[in-house]
Amino acid sequence: MTQRKSRAxxxxxxxxxxxxxxxxxxxEGVHLNQIAEEAGLTSGAVLYHYPDLRDLLIEAHHAGxxxxxxxxxxxxxxxxxxxxxxxxxxxxxxPEGPDDAGVRLLxxxxxxxxxxxxxxxxxxxxYDRQVAMYQTIxxxxxxxxxxxxxxxxxxxxxxxxxxEDAYGYRIIARHHSIGPDxxxxxxxxxxxxSTGHPLxxxxxxxxxxxxxxxxxxxxxTPRPRDAS
Amino acid sequence: MTQRKSRAxxxxxxxxxxxxxxxxxxxEGVHLNQIAEEAGLTSGAVLYHYPDLRDLLIEAHHAGxxxxxxxxxxxxxxxxxxxxxxxxxxxxxxPEGPDDAGVRLLxxxxxxxxxxxxxxxxxxxxYDRQVAMYQTIxxxxxxxxxxxxxxxxxxxxxxxxxxEDAYGYRIIARHHSIGPDxxxxxxxxxxxxSTGHPLxxxxxxxxxxxxxxxxxxxxxTPRPRDAS
DNA sequence: TAAGTATTTGAATCACGATTCAACAAATAT
DNA sequence: ATATTTGTTGAATCGTGATTCAAATACTTA
Numbered sequence: 001m002t003q004r005k006s007r008a009x010x011x012x013x014x015x016x017x018x019x020x021x022x023x024x025x026x027x028e029g030v031h032l033n034q035i036a037e038e039a040g041l042t043s044g045a046v047l048y049h050y051p052d053l054r055d056l057l058i059e060a061h062h063a064g065x066x067x068x069x070x071x072x073x074x075x076x077x078x079x080x081x082x083x084x085x086x087x088x089x090x091x092x093x094x095p096e097g098p099d100d101a102g103v104r105l106l107x108x109x110x111x112x113x114x115x116x117x118x119x120x121x122x123x124x125x126x127y128d129r130q131v132a133m134y135q136t137i138x139x140x141x142x143x144x145x146x147x148x149x150x151x152x153x154x155x156x157x158x159x160x161x162x163x164e165d166a167y168g169y170r171i172i173a174r175h176h177s178i179g180p181d182x183x184x185x186x187x188x189x190x191x192x193x194s195t196g197h198p199l200x201x202x203x204x205x206x207x208x209x210x211x212x213x214x215x216x217x218x219x220x221t222p223r224p225r226d227a228s
Numbered sequence: 229m230t231q232r233k234s235r236a237x238x239x240x241x242x243x244x245x246x247x248x249x250x251x252x253x254x255x256e257g258v259h260l261n262q263i264a265e266e267a268g269l270t271s272g273a274v275l276y277h278y279p280d281l282r283d284l285l286i287e288a289h290h291a292g293x294x295x296x297x298x299x300x301x302x303x304x305x306x307x308x309x310x311x312x313x314x315x316x317x318x319x320x321x322x323p324e325g326p327d328d329a330g331v332r333l334l335x336x337x338x339x340x341x342x343x344x345x346x347x348x349x350x351x352x353x354x355y356d357r358q359v360a361m362y363q364t365i366x367x368x369x370x371x372x373x374x375x376x377x378x379x380x381x382x383x384x385x386x387x388x389x390x391x392e393d394a395y396g397y398r399i400i401a402r403h404h405s406i407g408p409d410x411x412x413x414x415x416x417x418x419x420x421x422s423t424g425h426p427l428x429x430x431x432x433x434x435x436x437x438x439x440x441x442x443x444x445x446x447x448x449t450p451r452p453r454d455a456s
Numbered sequence: 457t458a459a460g461t462a463t464t465t466g467a468a469t470c471a472c473g474a475t476t477c478a479a480c481a482a483a484t485a486t
Numbered sequence: 487a488t489a490t491t492t493g494t495t496g497a498a499t500c501g502t503g504a505t506t507c508a509a510a511t512a513c514t515t516a
Contacts, residue, residue: 004463004512026339028257032504045464047505098342110338111254113401114326120401127398155417158406162394162414163387170355170390173341173348178386186390189383193421232482232493259473273494275475 002040011049014039018060023101027057027108027119058118064105065126071102072133082141083197089137090187091180093130093164098174107172130161141195148196156194163187230268239277242267246288251329255285255336255347286346292333293354299330300361310369311425317365318415319408321358321392326402335400355393359385369423376424384422391415 005013017039021030032053036043050056072092079085095103106123113120134157141147149156167183178186184201192199233241245267249258260281264271278284300320307313323331334351341348362385369375377384395411406414412429420427 002464006513007462010463024343026256026343028254031502033502042465043504044466044506048463051505053504104339104342107342108339110397110400111332111336111340113397114332114335115252115254117402123401124398124403127403150421151417155414158414159391159418162398163390164394165397166390166392166394169338169341169393170352172338173351174345175352175355186383186386189379190387190418193378230494234483235492238493260475261473270495271474272476272496276493281474 002045007049014046014049014056015060015063018056019064019101019105022057022060022108023104027061027105027112030057058122061105061109061119061122064102065122068102068106069126069129072130076137082137082144082146083195083199085137086134086141086191086195087184087188087199087201089134090160090164090191091184093161093168094180094183095168095171096180098172100172103168104172107169110169127161127165130164131157133157134160138195141197146195146197150194150196159194160187160191163190230273235277238273242274242277242284243288243291246284247292247333248329250285250288250336251332255289255333255340258285286350289333289337289347289350292330293350296330296334297354297357300358304365310365310372310374311423311427313365314362314369314419314423315412315416315427315429317362318388318392318419319412321389321396322408322411323396323399324408326400328400331396332400335397338397355389358389358392361385362388366423369425374425378422378424387422388415388419391418 014035018030018035021034021038025031025034032043032046035053035056036046039046046053046056072089075092076085076088079088106126109119109123113123131154135153138147138149138153138156142149142153164183164187167178167186170178171180171183188199188201191197242263246258246263249262249266253259253262260271260274263281263284264274267274274281274284300317303320304313304316307316334354337347337351341351359382363381366375366377366381366384370377370381392411392415395406395414398406399408399411416427416429419425
């Protein structure tokens with residue numbers, strides 16, 4: 001039998017398994033068995049912990065968002081200069097590439113949010129929190145005289161998050177000419193106009209394997225005929 | 229028996245039925261029977277025309293995008309003034325509300341595009357076309373001396389489309405404080421910075437029932453427990 | 457160590473969607 | 487009018503995933 005775990009531990013594991021399974025098969029296309037397999041358990045065990053699958057899926061999305069947001073906060077926590085803070089924040093809101101797990105999960109929700117209130121709220125809440133994050137950076141920068149805001153800080157912040165989101169989708173969809181770098185550059189163009197600051201990207205340390213976001217996509221069932 | 233139709237007619241009908249069904253149940257969550265029901269046929273009839281469901285779904289998405297794009301082009305076709313053209317274009321890229329069928333369909337694809345190459349390409353292509361559309365408007369405005377572009381026209385165009393997209397998602401997700409009007413206003417803020425033009429919205433004719441986009445969502449099966 | 461409790465399995469069952477196809481009906485051609 | 491082709495149905499079948507649950511297993515506690 002698979003290593004037995006405490007209720008709490010197992011639930012955490014399941015949430016993570018669900019997250020992985022959803023990324024592979026879609027937020028609405030996942031099957032119980034896929035989650036079970038991802039967790040190394042049988043479907044019965046999953047149901048034992050989550051009699052209603054939907055609860056698990058929601059928790060998984062919630063956890064994914066929380067993780068995504070926390071990572072962003074963490075990345076800018078040490079930075080003092082508002083300009084560098086802004087640049088770093090922009091980068092941290094974009095996927096590293098088409099396979100970035102964190103953003104993939106968020107993108108999955110886009111469509112479902114229109115049909116499912118819970119998902120809509122989840123997404124909306126995340127958006128608002130991100131706006132607040134940017135707004136703080138902008139306000140502090142303005143207070144320090146580093147930024148000369150070309151408008152309301154909330155308006156700018158909303159547009160920044162919106163741009164991030166949209167380019168996230170583009171990158172996930174493998175747009176041929178828009179990758180993380182191009183997206184950063186495009187968003188920075190807007191940020192410069194809005195802050196009146198040159199926002200030079202420090203060519204600084206981008207060490208090889210620091211990020212924790214990336215996920216495996218283990219030799220998983222390729223669907224037949226996806227590309228006609 | 230249901231009115232018999234020619235092959236071509238039926239295919240068109242099926243594409244539309246699929247479009248409606250996907251909006252209600254998700255691009256990846258639709259079932260054959262739901263499409264059949266939407267078309268007023270049995271599943272067998274659907275299969276007769278589309279032995280592989282995926283082909284139908286792809287065609288439906290394709291058609292939806294084409295329609296969406298054509299509508300936008302049509303709306304600006306009569307307008308001469310670049311500023312009004314720009315404003316109208318921005319508005320036409322946003323959903324009318326959370327239930328706007330055209331945009332709902334596009335949002336459905338967001339997640340799937342990461343897993344399905346065809347969908348990714350479809351979405352990417354639409355994005356590029358929209359960018360080109362904006363770019364033309366910007367270039368003409370600049371050539372006429374109406375706009376003083378604050379940067380590369382492609383860069384501005386890309387950001388405009390990106391903003392549209394992102395606010396589309398927000399509106400579909402029923403963000404409490406972002407509706408079509410707020411979104412237009414936010415995007416216009418960016419457009420003003422980029423074009424150096426005041427871009428006053430004409431309080432002009434917005435007749436009641438001109439748009440053709442809106443779709444019914446006929447008393448369709450509400451899923452249980454969507455909101456926990 | 458023994459009793460009790462919590463977790464997991466595996467098999468059985470259930471429910472539902474996809475697929476097939478013979479029969480039928482409507483159009484079209486002869 | 488008759489034959490032929492085309493589109494549609496409805497029922498049968500198949501496959502798969504969800505759900506249930508008794509039995510087995512691993513922990514915990516007394």
